Amino acid sequence: MNTRMSARMSTRMSTRAPRRSVRARRARSAVMITLTVVAALLATLPLIFILALLLTQGASSLNWAFFTAMPRPVGESGGGMANALAGTVMLITIASALGLPVGIGAGMYLAEHRGGRLASVVRFLSDVLNGLPSIVVGIFAWQFLVRPVHRFSALAGGIALAVMMIPLVTRTTEEMIRLVPDALREAALALGYPRWRTSLTVVLRTALPGIVTGALVAVARIAGETAPLLFTAFGNQFWSTSLTQPISALPLQIFSYAISPYDEWHALAWAGALVLLALVLVISLVAKFATRSRFGSAND
Amino acid sequence: MPTTEPRTLTTVAAPTVANGAADAQPLVSVRALDAYFGATRAVRDVSVDFVEGQVTAIIGPSGCGKSTLLRCLNRMHETIAGARTEGEVLLDGKDIYARGVNPIAVRRRIGMVFQRPTPFPTMSIRDNVVAGFRAAGHTAPSRAEQDQIAEWALRRSALWDEVKDRLRESAMALSGGQQQRLCIARALATRPRVLLLDEPTASLDPLSTQKVEELVYELRGDVTVVIVTHNMQQAARVSDRTAFMLLGELVEVAPTTRMFTSPADARTEAYITGRFG
Numbered sequence: 139m140n141t142r143m144s145a146r147m148s149t150r151m152s153t154r155a156p157r158r159s160v161r162a163r164r165a166r167s168a169v170m171i172t173l174t175v176v177a178a179l180l181a182t183l184p185l186i187f188i189l190a191l192l193l194t195q196g197a198s199s200l201n202w203a204f205f206t207a208m209p210r211p212v213g214e215s216g217g218g219m220a221n222a223l224a225g226t227v228m229l230i231t232i233a234s235a236l237g238l239p240v241g242i243g244a245g246m247y248l249a250e251h252r253g254g255r256l257a258s259v260v261r262f263l264s265d266v267l268n269g270l271p272s273i274v275v276g277i278f279a280w281q282f283l284v285r286p287v288h289r290f291s292a293l294a295g296g297i298a299l300a301v302m303m304i305p306l307v308t309r310t311t312e313e314m315i316r317l318v319p320d321a322l323r324e325a326a327l328a329l330g331y332p333r334w335r336t337s338l339t340v341v342l343r344t345a346l347p348g349i350v351t352g353a354l355v356a357v358a359r360i361a362g363e364t365a366p367l368l369f370t371a372f373g374n375q376f377w378s379t380s381l382t383q384p385i386s387a388l389p390l391q392i393f394s395y396a397i398s399p400y401d402e403w404h405a406l407a408w409a410g411a412l413v414l415l416a417l418v419l420v421i422s423l424v425a426k427f428a429t430r431s432r433f434g435s436a437n438d
Numbered sequence: 439m440p441t442t443e444p445r446t447l448t449t450v451a452a453p454t455v456a457n458g459a460a461d462a463q464p465l466v467s468v469r470a471l472d473a474y475f476g477a478t479r480a481v482r483d484v485s486v487d488f489v490e491g492q493v494t495a496i497i498g499p500s501g502c503g504k505s506t507l508l509r510c511l512n513r514m515h516e517t518i519a520g521a522r523t524e525g526e527v528l529l530d531g532k533d534i535y536a537r538g539v540n541p542i543a544v545r546r547r548i549g550m551v552f553q554r555p556t557p558f559p560t561m562s563i564r565d566n567v568v569a570g571f572r573a574a575g576h577t578a579p580s581r582a583e584q585d586q587i588a589e590w591a592l593r594r595s596a597l598w599d600e601v602k603d604r605l606r607e608s609a610m611a612l613s614g615g616q617q618q619r620l621c622i623a624r625a626l627a628t629r630p631r632v633l634l635l636d637e638p639t640a641s642l643d644p645l646s647t648q649k650v651e652e653l654v655y656e657l658r659g660d661v662t663v664v665i666v667t668h669n670m671q672q673a674a675r676v677s678d679r680t681a682f683m684l685l686g687e688l689v690e691v692a693p694t695t696r697m698f699t700s701p702a703d704a705r706t707e708a709y710i711t712g713r714f715g
Contacts, residue, residue: 253519319556321552321554321556322556322558322559324514324517324552324556325552325556325558325621326558326569327514327517327545328512328514328545328549328550328552328625329545329546329549329569329570329573329624329625329628330542330543330545330546330570330573330574330628331542331570331573332542332573335573340558343558343560344558344559344560346560
């Protein structure tokens with residue numbers, strides 16, 4: 139009893155028994171480090187599992203025909219998802235064409251007028267929109283873009299995805315522009331640059347690698363979105379590149395094949411999921427390398 | 439602050455030029471200038487002349503308004519939210535604060551270099567130098583013109599020999615002192631009448647400081663220089679005239695040699711002998 143008491147006291151009063159206390163602290167430190175390492179591994183483990191699963195299940199159905207052939211009717215083997223791939227590319231293009239200019243412009247506004255009342259309202263709403271469930275965005279797009287014209291369309295799907303993209307791009311653009319030191323802005327103004335030229339050729343140019351990264355991350359984020367497309371792009375069995383017709387998309391096709399009762403379709407769904415994951419991985423990698431500007435990191 | 443700091447500068451002697459302010463022509467005249475940050479009055483009723491071709495140093499303790507005064511001379515003060523000025527600043531007899539005067543045109547004629555080097559990180563060394571020059575004209579200057587002005591400005595700022603073989607490289611690869619001289623070259627490339635230096639050596643090592651000081655000394659005659667400095671030895675080394683500010687007011691302005699030997703005001707004497715600040 140007495141020894142235990144003194145041991146406890148010595149941990150408290152480090153000056154009296156320094157060696158013991160150091161050992162105790164080291165032990166605690168080791169425990170905490172182990173816990174955080176385990177947490178870090180757990181955080182990345184799902185991706186590794188998903189990748190392994192998709193590779194084992196999907197790689198066997200992945201062949202050239204998957205990328206070039208159209209879906210075949212039930213009972214026929216083979217076939218691919220050419221229409222869904224084209225549809226996804228088209229939807230991403232529409233969403234980027236609409237979402238990137240608006241998002242980047244809004245981000246520039248928020249960064250340049252950071253104290254304004256309108257800016258703080260826009261910033262708050264943008265965060266709310268960012269947290270909005272994607273199915274709600276889909277219903278919104280259906281109500282305003284599908285219901286009035288009585289037709290599902292690629293355009294409606296692209297707009298729904300753009301709505302998902304805008305808040306993401308807005309906030310990353312704002313953050314990246316705010317990272318540009320005020321001293322650079324001042325230096326440009328002192329050189330006799332007009333404000334617009336300062337914003338474009340100095341501030342925006344310096345922030346550009348970060349903005350491009352943000353844009354690519356947003357593209358990767360919407361590439362796999364399914365819910366906003368359910369009642370907008372709807373999906374299509376056939377080849378279509380029309381803006382005003384329903385269009386297929388990789389996630390939609392994966393969804394309808396996965397819930398079907400046919401083994402061939404299940405296999406194709408696995409392959410589709412693998413392709414989708416690969417697409418997101420590639421975009422993320424491009425985003426990572428885009429941050430390296432011509433002259434090295436812009437923020438040092 | 440010790441008043442007998444060892445002189446790091448041997449090539450540049452204290453100015454011996456006679457600088458009787460009375461007969462010299464003022465290029466910039468400040469008349470009853472007040473500068474505000476919101477309700478705070480940072481510069482109080484300052485009137486001072488800056489003589490053409492001379493180097494004028496502004497000294498004073500931290501927060502005395504010397505940087506603010508400097509930023510009023512090229513209308514940079516007003517770029518801060520809530521900041522405003524009252525009074526006149528005459529350049530060649532014309533008020534730069536008069537109605538209809540474009541601050542951008544003012545800043546092209548009155549260049550400025552800041553405390554920390556501010557090269558544009560996305561531009562090469564050459565493009566940095568010609569950045570202001572390129573923005574100034576209505577039509578973009580030709581490549582040859584730009585190369586010519588870049589070389590001229592880099593030679594003028596004593597940087598040419600160090601960077602002539604790597605003009606296409608990033609300006610961020612230069613040392614801090616080189617970056618600061620690059621910023622001076624960039625300001626000179628627009629051929630300003632006046633060059634404002636806001637503690638240009640505050641972030642530099644002694645050797646780089648010496649080079650910048652030599653450069654400032656070299657510029658006299660061609661360009662009218664106003665330099666804000668914390669370092670009284672620096673003021674003594676590079677300037678023809680020195681102005682002393684305290685609590686937003688201009689206490690005294692006099693030829694530098696007289697300022698540091700027999701200041702007229704007791705407060706000036708107290709400051710330069712190190713009794714406060």
